[in-house]
Amino acid sequence: MPPARAVPLFSPELRRGLGRLLALTLLLTVGLVARPAQAAVTNLVSNPGVEQVGTDGFPTCWEKSGQGDNAFTIGTTADAHSGGKALKIAITALNSGDRKAMMLENGQCAPRVSVGSQYDLSVYYKSTTAANAMTLFRHDTQAGWQYWLDPATLPATTAWAHKTVRTPPIPANTDQITWGVSIYGVGTLITDDYAMYGAVTAPATPKGCTDATGCTKGKWAVMPYQATVRGIHSVVLNNGKVLLVAGSGNDPNAFAAGTFKTAVYDPANGTFTNVATPVDLFCSGHVQLSDGKVLVMGGNKDYPSADGTVGYKGLKNSYIFDPATNKYTRVNDMLAGHWYPSATMLGNGDIISLGGLGEDSTGTTTTDYFSAAQKKWLPMDQTKQTWAWWGLYPSMVLMQDGRLFYTGSHTFGNGLPGTGASIYNYGAGTITDVPGLQNKDERDQSMSVLLPPAQQQRVLTVGGGNGDTGATAGRSTDIIDLKAASPRYQPGPLLPQGTLTGGAPQTGDQGKMYVSLVALPDGTVFETGGGMHNRADPVFEASIFDPTTNTFKSGMATDPVPRTYHSSAFLLPDGRVMAVGDNPGNATFDTRISIYSPPYLFKGARPQIKTVANTNWAYGSTQRITTDSAITRASLIRPAAVTHSSDPNQRFVELPLSIKGTNTIDLNVTSNPNMAPPGWYMLFVHNASGVPSVAKWVKLG
Incomplete structure (x- = not known):
């Protein structure tokens, strides 16, 4: 009562x-x-x-x-x-x-x-x-x-x-x-x-522009030194350094000699530390674990036979790289060989790996599942299988409900049967086609990115071609809202056109493959690099995509170094973008390093994060920081682990603010680990002019 x-x-x-x-x-x-x-x-x-x-x-x-x-x-x-x-x-x-x-x-x-x-x-x-x-x-x-x-x-x-x-x-x-x-x-x-x-209230105009060209286009700088290894795989470590993995570096002679290379690059002083590399990790998969170590899976067991009857073969080997010691440690083998495998972290910190070529050079249909708690790949009787063929480097983006979205971005040849994109439910063992992807058989080395902020659950897929048929790369872009009741791709704006070597402009539907997409700390996406044909015709063009307007801002400064096959671009903790690699059809490799300073770095003084009360963040928590000036936005950006236009774990997670006093801010952390899987993140803040701080490292989970 x-x-x-x-x-x-x-x-x-x-x-x-x-x-x-x-x-x-x-x-x-x-x-x-x-x-x-x-x-x-x-x-x-x-x-x-x-x-x-x-x-x-x-x-x-x-x-x-x-x-x-x-x-x-x-x-x-x-x-x-x-x-x-x-x-x-x-x-x-x-x-x-x-x-x-x-x-x-x-x-x-x-x-x-x-x-x-x-x-x-x-x-x-x-x-x-x-x-x-x-x-x-x-x-x-x-x-x-x-x-x-x-x-x-x-x-x-x-x-x-x-x-x-x-x-x-x-x-x-x-x-x-x-x-x-x-x-x-x-x-x-x-x-x-x-x-x-x-x-x-927003400022009437951005203030403090220090360089008119930089403010509108940004600027590139080519470093006065070259990388000591071929930067085929790039991972930004939680100490601010960059892991560059080459393995044999797409060089059969190096493979025959057992010459496998890895180096750790320090952008702060331009130094390289060589790392003993146990096997040919060329075209392996990689993902950062929640403790900041890097899980590297698969790789190259052998190059194709001279007569072409047998192709590349995938390794079962798997290693963990420790940034504290600069050493690889072997873990147990995968269930199957994987050359060009995916690697996606789930909300519980476990890893799913799919696709690639197996030990016998045929397509791997085995799903491999790495337990973060046990630090090992699970045996067959503990791994759920669909025996589906996912292609090479299939881009698998973790959704907010724990399912995986295969974006349609892949490497080599046609897209998968059906619509070319799908949602994979590992727990239920179901694969559901997702409609709307344009030109699904010409999305070879397109790139997909979970648009900022991750809370919106929108994916952008850009460009692509077909390395098997030699088709000219296209300008198509596609956007999907994964929060919709029945998600489907919608056509996005056409990719801006650039120029080719010698200055000839692109025309018509000419676009690019080998494209790179980099989520920036101001909530936009930088698009750079690429080529018009398979391992040929580099395209000099760069743009910035604004997710709030679904438009590209064209005419950004272009990397003076060609960036086609085996190239990557990724965000550094200081807010700049680093680009590496180029492996054209003549079997050469460009080891120059380019660094891009986006327009926001020319728009006045940068805010500073003075203190972070706690660097170990729990889901659903409120975390306090202090800054030296007023800020309008904060975010967590997962550090890159990228190769072949593929970094499915890249994400920008909004940290809504609660203002507690002059330059004292509480940050609201998502309670959903599927939105931001556990691990180390770069914490950025920016001011009303969109100028970001240098990042602080925090560990989520």
């Missing part, structure tokens, strides 16, 4: 007003929402306490939303933080998707926003599950309403808790946003007393 309730001393309307006044007073007094003095003091949320209801009995300016296969209820409850009503969502059974109550997407209810400005959002909540997230949508004046991001995850709590988060700068072409709290697990979520206040 419920306890007796006291007779109210005030009317419901007066109680609601006093409750809101008290809540606002607490926010301003305790500092839960910190705003500059000039910021707006009007709550931009319509019906923030959900007290006003419409004829359907649901709060006005709010709507029931969500997707997927689940059993749920959405309504109001008298268990309110203030007033007499709160929103209540209960999921009783869940196969997929989520449920949420969102502000209505219309001109009267959705808060108005200004491009480049930031806003503090807050909500009171209770939940029986940790599967909750604040969810934002934005209205693009050209493309309409679309998902923006989940800026914070909310832990379970039986008592009322308060969450505040600052949005990133409002993207271009955005005039309104809506938001709410979603629940994506079985349980109950109650929310009340929403608030949204203007926090930071």
Whole structure:
């Protein structure tokens, strides 16, 4: 029997007003929402306490939303933080998707926003599950309403808790946003007393440009020395150095002599440390483990026979490279040989490897599974098999629900049968075609990237050709929203065209393969390198892709060194981009190193991360940092492990801000390890002009 309730001393309307006044007073007094003095003091949320209801009995300016296969209820409850009503969502059974109550997407209810400005959002909540997230949508004046991001995850709590988060700068072409709290697990979520206040106004123009050309195009510098090994595989280590793996370096004579090479390059002083290399790791797979060591799998057992009747053969060998000692240590063999295998980390830190050629030179259909806890490849009876052929270096991107998205990017020849892209559920053993990929048989050494931020779950696939047929590489790009109920690729903007050796411009549909895509700390993607034909015709072109507008900014400075087959580009911890490699059809190899300084490095002083309270971060935690100046955005970027236009683990994870005082910031860490698999990340912050800090290293998980 419920306890007796006291007779109210005030009317419901007066109680609601006093409750809101008290809540606002607490926010301003305790500092839960910190705003500059000039910021707006009007709550931009319509019906923030959900007290006003419409004829359907649901709060006005709010709507029931969500997707997927689940059993749920959405309504109001008298268990309110203030007033007499709160929103209540209960999921009783869940196969997929989520449920949420969102502000209505219309001109009267959705808060108005200004491009480049930031806003503090807050909500009171209770939940029986940790599967909750604040969810934002934005209205693009050209493309309409679309998902923006989940800026914070909310832990379970039986008592009322308060969450505040600052949005990133409002993207271009955005005039309104809506938001709410979603629940994506079985349980109950109650929310009340929403608030949204203007926090930071965007600067009218970027300030402090030190170089007009640099500010618009960026600049390349070719180092006055060359690499001591062929940079076929590149891994950025958590000490800021770069692991360059060549093995035999695509040189049959080196293979015959047993000359296998690896070096550790230090960008800070231009030095190289040679590393003893046990076998031919040429065209192996590699991925960084959660402890910062590098798992290297497979490689080259033998080159093709002289008569061409037998092709490359894959190794079963596997090693762990330790950056602390610069040594390889052998672990147990894989189940099958893999030459050109994939390597994708799962949310639990385990590794799945697929594809490549086996010990007998035929396609490997065996799935190999590495247990992070046991530090070994699992035996056959513990590894789930589909016996599917995934091709060579299949790009397998981890999705937020733990499944793998095969993007269609691969190496050599045609795409896979069917649509050329698919979703692979390792646990269920299912493979589902994903439609929409253009020219699926001409995506050889295209590249795919999980667009910033990872929370949006959008993948961009760029360029590609067909090394077997010699087809001219194309300009096609494709974008997919993996959060959609039925994901499918949509055509993206055409890849900008460049010039060929000698200055001849590309024409028509001429694009490039061997392309590199690098997620930058300002949330854009740098596109560089490539060639128009198989191991021939380097293309000199670079651009920056903006995920908020789905457009390429063409005309970036171009790498003066050709970058075709066996080339890579990747982000350094200081915010610059390093490019290595070029192995044209005449069997030469370019060992020059190029470094690109993006435009943001010419736009004034860089903010600095002064302190990081803790460098070991737990999922769902709040981490405090201090900076030397105001910042508008923070992110975690996973360090590169790239080869052959393939780095499926590359990701930029948004760290929504809670401002706690002058240059004291709390960062909200995702609670979903599938969004950011465990390991070392580069922590960047940037200011209102988009200028990033030098990264600090933090360990997640």
